[in-house]
Amino acid sequence: MTSISSPAATQARPRASTGIAALVGVVSAGLALGVAQLVAAFVRPQSAPVLAIGSAFIDRVPPWLKDTAIRLFGTNDKLVLLASMALVVTLLAALAGVAERWRRGVGLALVVLFGVVAVGAAVTRAGAGPFDAAPSVIGFAAGGVALRLLVERLRAVDGANGSPSSSSPTRRSVLAATAWVAAAAASAAAAGRALSGAARDAVAARAGLRLPAPAVPASAVPAGVENGVVGTTPYLTPNADFYRIDTALTVPSIDPATWSLRVHGLVEEEVEISFEELLALPMAESRVTLTCVSNEVGGGLAGNATWLGVPIAAVLERARPQAGADMVLSRSSDGFSASTPLSALTDRDRGALLAVGMNGEPLPLEHGFPVRMVVPGLYGFVSATKWVVDLEVTRFADATAYWTTRGWSDQGPIKTASRIDVPKGFAQVAQGTVPVGGVAWAQTRGISAVEVQVDDGPWQPATLAAQDGLDTWRQWSYAWDAAAAGPGAHTLRVRAVDGTGAVQVGERAAPAPDGATGWHSVSVTVQ
Structure with a gap:
C-alpha cells in the first residue's frame, strides 16, 4: 500500500529536520568543549578552548574597545565577554549542524576551523607548553565525530520520505541519541571541573592561612576621616566591593605551596623566594588607595584598603640591581606584565609591597592571592600586578609591558x-x-x-x-x-x-x- 504525504507534512519535515540539525550542532559543540575541559584538567586549565580563545581576545583587543567595555560594563566586562562568547559559539554550532545536514563535510569543516583557532590560541598563550594543544584537538575531534554520526542518522530519517522501515531511524531516536551526547558533554565538563583541583586547593590554602603580624604596623585610622555625608564612598573599601580590572578571563587559582617569585635580569644575584620564605620576612602594613588607569572622570575604579606585605625594596636589595637598570618588568601567572620604574620600587619611603594581606585577611583570589604588587602613586597598569610570579630588572629601552605594546604609556603616575x-x-x-x-x-x-x-x-x-x-x-x-x-x-x-x-x-x-x-x-x- 502506497503512503501518501500531504504537501504540508512534506514541508514540515525539512523544517523539523533543520531544527534538529541545529540542536545537534549545539550539542556536538558542547561535547567538544566538555571533553576539552576534561583533558585540560590533566594538561593545564588555561589550555581549555574557551579560556584560551577568550584570553587571546583580551590580549588583542585595542585600547579603545577595552575602555568602551569598561565604561559600559565596569567590573562586569569579563562576564559580558563570556556571555557573548557563549552566544557566538551557540550560533556557530547551530550553523555547523544545519550546514552539515545541507551538505556533508561543510559543518565538519566549521568544527575543524574552530578547533584550529582554539589550538592557535592555546599554544600562543604565555607559559604554554607542547601539550596545550591537546584539549582542543581531542575535544573538537570528539565533537566532530558526534556531529557527523548524528547528522547521518538525521539524513537517514529524511531519506525515508515518510515511510521508514522497522530498521530505519526516526526523529525520536535522533533526539534520544542527541540527549545522550548532551549528557556525555555535561559529564565530561563536570569531571573536568572536579579533577582540576587548583581552585579548590587555593581556596583551602587561603582559608587555612594565618597572616604574620607586621613588623611595621599601620598607624591607627585617625578620627574624622569620614565626612559625615550619607552616601559617600566608605573610607576603607570592603574587599567584596573593591574594583577588579585585569586581563584574566577567569581568576587564577594558585596553591601557595607551589608559588615562587623569581627575581632576575640586570642583577648581581638571581633570587627565588617561596611563599613560606616570603611570609618569614619582616612585614609592613599600610593604607593605600589604588586607581585603575581606565577610570573615567567621576568613575568608581578606585579603592582604599589596608595592605600587608614585604617591602619590594628589601627583595630587590637581595638581588642587587646593576647600574643602568631603570625598570622592573613584573609578570603575572596569567601572562600579564607591567613596567614599573625601578626607583619607585627601591624607594623605601614610597613603601611598595609584595602584598599578601588585604584589610586584615589573606588576599582574595580575585585580588591576587597569594601575592600581588601594591605601589603607591602609580596606576595599576604599570604597578599593581596580581598573581605575581616574576620580577625582571631591566631597562625601559629594552623591554615593554602588556599595555605598553598596545599604545599605553610605559609610566603612569596617578593624576589628581x-x-x-x-x-x-x-x-x-x-x-x-x-x-x-x-x-x-x-x-x-x-x-x-x-x-x-x-x-x-x-x-x-x-x-x-x-x-x-x-x-x-x-x-x-x-x-x-x-x-x-x-x-x-x-x-x-x-x-x-x-x-x-x-x-x-x-x-x-x-x-x-x-x-x-x-x-x-x-x-x-x-x-
Whole structure:
C-alpha cells in the first residue's frame, strides 16, 4: 500500500529536520568543549578552548574597545565577554549542524576551523607548553565525530520520505541519541571541573592561612576621616566591593605551596623566594588607595584598603640591581606584565609591597592571592600586578609591558582626581541646605584642598575630612544652599588641589594613554 504525504507534512519535515540539525550542532559543540575541559584538567586549565580563545581576545583587543567595555560594563566586562562568547559559539554550532545536514563535510569543516583557532590560541598563550594543544584537538575531534554520526542518522530519517522501515531511524531516536551526547558533554565538563583541583586547593590554602603580624604596623585610622555625608564612598573599601580590572578571563587559582617569585635580569644575584620564605620576612602594613588607569572622570575604579606585605625594596636589595637598570618588568601567572620604574620600587619611603594581606585577611583570589604588587602613586597598569610570579630588572629601552605594546604609556603616575558621590546625577533635591560629598586623591602628594562650583559661579572651598596619609584618598563635604540657587536644574562641579599646590586639570581627556583628566560634574534639579 502506497503512503501518501500531504504537501504540508512534506514541508514540515525539512523544517523539523533543520531544527534538529541545529540542536545537534549545539550539542556536538558542547561535547567538544566538555571533553576539552576534561583533558585540560590533566594538561593545564588555561589550555581549555574557551579560556584560551577568550584570553587571546583580551590580549588583542585595542585600547579603545577595552575602555568602551569598561565604561559600559565596569567590573562586569569579563562576564559580558563570556556571555557573548557563549552566544557566538551557540550560533556557530547551530550553523555547523544545519550546514552539515545541507551538505556533508561543510559543518565538519566549521568544527575543524574552530578547533584550529582554539589550538592557535592555546599554544600562543604565555607559559604554554607542547601539550596545550591537546584539549582542543581531542575535544573538537570528539565533537566532530558526534556531529557527523548524528547528522547521518538525521539524513537517514529524511531519506525515508515518510515511510521508514522497522530498521530505519526516526526523529525520536535522533533526539534520544542527541540527549545522550548532551549528557556525555555535561559529564565530561563536570569531571573536568572536579579533577582540576587548583581552585579548590587555593581556596583551602587561603582559608587555612594565618597572616604574620607586621613588623611595621599601620598607624591607627585617625578620627574624622569620614565626612559625615550619607552616601559617600566608605573610607576603607570592603574587599567584596573593591574594583577588579585585569586581563584574566577567569581568576587564577594558585596553591601557595607551589608559588615562587623569581627575581632576575640586570642583577648581581638571581633570587627565588617561596611563599613560606616570603611570609618569614619582616612585614609592613599600610593604607593605600589604588586607581585603575581606565577610570573615567567621576568613575568608581578606585579603592582604599589596608595592605600587608614585604617591602619590594628589601627583595630587590637581595638581588642587587646593576647600574643602568631603570625598570622592573613584573609578570603575572596569567601572562600579564607591567613596567614599573625601578626607583619607585627601591624607594623605601614610597613603601611598595609584595602584598599578601588585604584589610586584615589573606588576599582574595580575585585580588591576587597569594601575592600581588601594591605601589603607591602609580596606576595599576604599570604597578599593581596580581598573581605575581616574576620580577625582571631591566631597562625601559629594552623591554615593554602588556599595555605598553598596545599604545599605553610605559609610566603612569596617578593624576589628581576628585569625585562627587552625593547627590547622584539627575537627583531631585529639596530647597534648603543640601549636603554634597565625595572623595579626592593624589597618591604620594596628598590632597590640600577641594573646591565646589555651582553652575558657573565662583569656586567655593569644601570642608576636608581628616587626612590619614598622602597615599590615601580624602573625603570632603560642602553645604549647598539650594534655596538660594532657586528651583530648576543646576550643575555641581568639583576640583582638588594636591599637596604641592597644583590644581586638578580641568580639561577633559580620555583614559588612554596615561589616565583621564577633567572636573567631575553632576546635574541635579531643585524642586
